[in-house]
Amino acid sequence: MKAAKNYQFWFCTGSQDLYGDECLAHVAEHSQIIVEALNKSGMLPFEVVWKPTLITNELIRRTFQEANTDENCAGVITWMHTFSPAKSWILGLQEYRKPLLHLHTQYNREIPYDTIDMDFMNENQAAHGDREYGHIFTRMHIERKVIMGFWEDEEVQARIGSWMRTAVGTMESSHIRVCRIADNMRNVAVTEGDKVEAQIKFGWEVDAYPVNEIAACVKEVKQADIDTLVEEYYSKYQILLEERDPEEFRKHVAVQAGIEIGFERFLEEKNYQAVVTHFGDLGSLQQLPGLAIQRLMEKGYGFGGEGDWKTAAMVRVMKIMTQGMRNAKGTSFMEDYTYNLVPGKEGVLESHMLEVCPTIAEGPIAIKCQPLSMGDREDPARLVFTSKEGHGVAASLIDLGNRFRLILNDVDCKKTEKPMPKLPVATNFWVPQPNLQIGAEAWIYAGGAHHTAFSYDLTSEQMCDWADAMGIESVVIDNNTEIRSFRNELKWNSMYYK
Numbered sequence: 001m002k003a004a005k006n007y008q009f010w011f012c013t014g015s016q017d018l019y020g021d022e023c024l025a026h027v028a029e030h031s032q033i034i035v036e037a038l039n040k041s042g043m044l045p046f047e048v049v050w051k052p053t054l055i056t057n058e059l060i061r062r063t064f065q066e067a068n069t070d071e072n073c074a075g076v077i078t079w080m081h082t083f084s085p086a087k088s089w090i091l092g093l094q095e096y097r098k099p100l101l102h103l104h105t106q107y108n109r110e111i112p113y114d115t116i117d118m119d120f121m122n123e124n125q126a127a128h129g130d131r132e133y134g135h136i137f138t139r140m141h142i143e144r145k146v147i148m149g150f151w152e153d154e155e156v157q158a159r160i161g162s163w164m165r166t167a168v169g170t171m172e173s174s175h176i177r178v179c180r181i182a183d184n185m186r187n188v189a190v191t192e193g194d195k196v197e198a199q200i201k202f203g204w205e206v207d208a209y210p211v212n213e214i215a216a217c218v219k220e221v222k223q224a225d226i227d228t229l230v231e232e233y234y235s236k237y238q239i240l241l242e243e244r245d246p247e248e249f250r251k252h253v254a255v256q257a258g259i260e261i262g263f264e265r266f267l268e269e270k271n272y273q274a275v276v277t278h279f280g281d282l283g284s285l286q287q288l289p290g291l292a293i294q295r296l297m298e299k300g301y302g303f304g305g306e307g308d309w310k311t312a313a314m315v316r317v318m319k320i321m322t323q324g325m326r327n328a329k330g331t332s333f334m335e336d337y338t339y340n341l342v343p344g345k346e347g348v349l350e351s352h353m354l355e356v357c358p359t360i361a362e363g364p365i366a367i368k369c370q371p372l373s374m375g376d377r378e379d380p381a382r383l384v385f386t387s388k389e390g391h392g393v394a395a396s397l398i399d400l401g402n403r404f405r406l407i408l409n410d411v412d413c414k415k416t417e418k419p420m421p422k423l424p425v426a427t428n429f430w431v432p433q434p435n436l437q438i439g440a441e442a443w444i445y446a447g448g449a450h451h452t453a454f455s456y457d458l459t460s461e462q463m464c465d466w467a468d469a470m471g472i473e474s475v476v477i478d479n480n481t482e483i484r485s486f487r488n489e490l491k492w493n494s495m496y497y498k
């Protein structure tokens, strides 16, 4: 699986020549110091590149055009050190097509009470200049992120870092290609959608293949390669035979190893970064891909069950956004399965038929072989584990017929009260914010699916910013959600996005 590019972000400072060369020299010096500090902070996942101060219409326009064509540039960070008349920015911004951060900061933290004079005020007037600059975005309906605060503060740097990840998710979205192995599950509504519109809005290419084409690729995998991978499985995971014959068990596991290798070759060769399967359409595959899909998700592939290509693409988007993150806790395809309704212990047991990504696991990971109640193939081998505790975000992208809506729920993951020894699948257990009742009611009013793309490592703010960049509606269910205003929000949104 190829990693996303080693992106950079340009840092462009706005000013004008009204205050003389000395002032402009200070502006350039200050912005270089800020860029250096940001790069040294260790808070940013990508490098910031300093650019010469923008003072004229012509230079602004040329810089944005260069940013558009520079393949490594994933976005521009702008800041008005002094006053920069915003009409100078109109043409450049009109032509600019990448993510933009308006960093509203100031070089000095404190007002220099003893020495401040009018020259200082004119030189350090971001409070003034950034308002003029911000106005033109609002006037022109241009999407941007605004972050306010002192550039040396860790919180500000962390927010810039988070925005960078969203920007990379925005840039990389149009490079996602989803491979559909079989169609959407018959009669299911929420996993359906307009693939042409998805390509227009998100840049996703969504293609279908007859299942036997990929099954042929699985059949071609050499026994020696399968044996090596099975060895890896046996050394890495616990083996829970549960009274099955060890030889027979190993054969079942080997089928998944063949699927993992065959699928990965097929996807690599055809340049797909996400895949869907369907238990009801397996062609000549011997087992529903379980362990194999779990391992592919761990490698960074997006996945959706039962033909759910929208969730598969979202899982891939979210995996890209968290790529290379230190201490990442994981990102997975997920499904709301069953509730605990005991007062004070409410929550949703999350799982899937088989396909939960092991990046979210905590503790030992085991292989089990169990029959599936659905489908008509051999008992598939799968990885079984429980998941980490902590905050996460669950995302559901739905097609409302005339538009897409991204529904986000902040959730708090917990350990289940007791182990579930008879359950042959990986699980997570979470409490939707603000609580199960309001969270589930709001989710259902919004039309959210049972499938989600879930991550411990992203926030609803990042996901909303991504949705804004894509030009689609997003709604957040979190500790501030209250049903009456949430229902009104859905109604108002239906007017806005008409």
Ligand code: MN
Pocket (backbone or CB within 6 Å): 305, 306, 335, 352, 353, 451
């Ligand atoms: Mn499902």
